Amino acid sequence: MTIRTMTIEDFDQVHALWMTIKGFGIRSIDDSKEGVERFLKRNPTTSVVAEIDNKIVGSILCGHDGRRGCLYHVCVDEKYRRHGIGKAMVVYAMQALKKEKINKVSLIAFTVNDIGNAFWNTIEWTERKDLNYYEFVLNEENITAFNEQ
Secondary structure, eight states, X not given: OEEEEOOGGGHHXXXXXXXXXXXXXXXXXXXXXXXXXXXXXXXXXXXXXXXXXXXXXXXXXXXXXXXXXXXXXXXXOGGGTTSSHHHHHHHHHHHHHHHTTOOEEEEOOOSSOHHHHHHHHHTTOOOOTTOOOOOOOOOHHHHHHHHHO
16 A cells, blocks of 8 residues: 555545545535645645555545644545545645644534544544534525625
8 A cells, every 4th residue: 555645636536536425515625626626726735535456445635724724525535444545545645734833623523423423533633522613605596695694
């Protein structure tokens, strides 16, 4: 297995992997090719892929705002889960963030995700009970309605 920095050339394989993951409907970033390319340009060293025999079997989009890092779209192909791939990718991303002097990291995880939630708890990430995640889609209709309230 090889863990390395993701490039835009990986997009087709990574997107195909995302589409195999059940419930992968969260759209915390623009995950079109253009959106991912913009993301990687802003964060050229922190996003990660895992390869086995030249096939991408895992990926993490990881970026930061200069103070806090965030892991997005963390996934491992179902056939390769429970082999340490996810943990190896997280370690790689955390080391890349550390090099950029980022020491606080967060992620968004589905509450109904026994394997994923057990993983994050096992590696001692803290689930924040005091936070809620809100989402708002920016378009003219929504902005107008929000502004009128």
